[in-house]
Amino acid sequence: MHDALTGLLESQAPVGLATWRSWWDQLADRQIDQAQVLALLASLTSRLPDHQTLRHLLDSLTERRPAPAATTPWEGTVNVVGTGGGPRTFNISTASAFVAAAAGVKVVKTGSRAYTSSLGSVDLLERLGIRLTSSHAHTEDTLAAHGIAFAGPYVYPPQLTRLARTAAPHxxxxxxxxxxxxxxxxADLPVTAQVTGVSATAPLDTLRALAATTTTRRIxxxxxxxxxxxxxxxxxxTVHEDTTRTRTIRPGELTPGDGSFGDLRPADPADAPAHFRSVLSGTAGRVATRTVCLGAAALLVASGTRRDWPSAVAVAEAAVRSGAAHDLALRLAAPAAPRPLAVAHA
Structure with missing residues (x-):
């Protein structure tokens, strides 16, 4: 049994960087079998380890990434991604990303297919006809053209793919x-800031400690x-800006505080595209509109595009009322115009 797995099971001390390096080396050399991979994943799932173990795990993956072609920071750009779990709703963070982009902030949305819900962000985008980006250059080009981009799996460590292949057919x-x-x-993205929703199923204190040791972006x-x-x-x-600073936003403080989860029900996957467009156009109900505008306001403030929350909410609401958020989604879903045929000249 590999020391990484032993360390997770015994939980007596953090699993160190050298141990994680050895795990990935042996996995690449096929010295780690399926049973150990499944046991490691099961251990990580049943109880997330301490933040030091997770930091060492993340660092061991980061140092194995191929060097990107361009490393210029994307100033003023914010990534939005959640932990999933908790009460089920429509894809709020994805809708908030569109609203924030329509309101003037550059947004990158990362996510996955559904693990704990019926429709993950990638599943929804597929149904909307919106493509994921395939490289940093592609993401930059999409941001420049539309102010928003949906990053594909290239942002994630390739070692996760090897884990999945070793675990197959599970x-x-x-x-x-x-x-x-x-x-x-x-996700490996040179953004300025990141806003991450944390559900009750995720260990908030551990993630806060992990965020405090992240130096590449503000989380x-x-x-x-x-x-x-x-x-x-x-x-x-509660917005946890760092390990010591928090902001509390109470019902009625920035928007009317009425409503319930009944107003945010997830759409049937077959009807999800139409429902999602109705959210962006402001016709899915007042509570849905307030919710996505509050999420968009967080992206506006975190990115530095807006300094205060009330004005950020107002700008987000204007992006919905004007139809800008809805139109942005339609433009991204439209097929690219064909390039004109080259004409040979004598």
């Missing part, structure tokens, strides 16, 4: 709790008293 869905909790820290963690991984107008929300 799928990764049973390990969704671990993948959702750590996923927001796995805000969002939680509330309902257990959802979103900012909600009818909940008492």
């Amino acid at each position: 799928g990764m869905k049973p390990f969704g709790r671990f993948l959702n909790a750590l996923g927001p820290f796995l 805000w963690l969002v939680s509330n008293d309902t257990g959802a991984d979103e900012l909600l107008p009818f909940a008492t929300n």
Whole structure:
């Protein structure tokens, strides 16, 4: 049994960087078998380890990434991604990303297919006809053209793919709790800030300690008293800006505080595209509109595009009322215009 697995099972001390390096080396050399991979994933899923073990795990993956072609920071750009879990709703963070982009902030949305829900962000985008980006250059080009981009799996460590292949034919869905909790820290993007919703199923204190040791971007963690991984107008929300600073947003403070999860029900997958467009156009109900505008306001403030929350909410609401958020989604879903045929000249 590898020392990484032994360390996780015994939980007597953090699993060190050298141990994780050895795990990935042996996995690449096929010295780690399926049984050990499944046992490691099961351990990580049943109880997320301490933040030091997770930091060493993340660092061991980061140092193995291929060097990107361009490393220029994307100034003023914010990534939005949640941990999943908690009460089920429509894809709020994805809708908030569109609203924030329509309101003037550059947004990158990362996510996955459904692990703990019926429709993950990638599943929804597929149904909307919106493509994921395939490289940093592709993401930069999409940001320049539309102000928003949906990053594909290239942002995640290739070692996760090797884990999945070794675990096959067992799928990764049973390990969704671990993948959702750590996923927001796995994406490699040169953004300025990141806003991550944390549900009650994720270990908030551990993730806060992990965020404090992340130096490549500013990370805000969002939680509330309902257990959802979103900012909600009818909940008492807490924005954890760092390990010492928090902001509490109470019902009625920035938007009217009435409503419930009944107003945010997830759409049937078959009807999800139409429902999602109605959310962006402001016709899915006042509570849905307030919810996505509150989420968009967090992206506006975290990115530095807006300094105060009330003006950020107002700008987000204007992006919905004007139809800008809805139109942005339509433009991204439209097929690219064919290039004109080259004409040979004599």
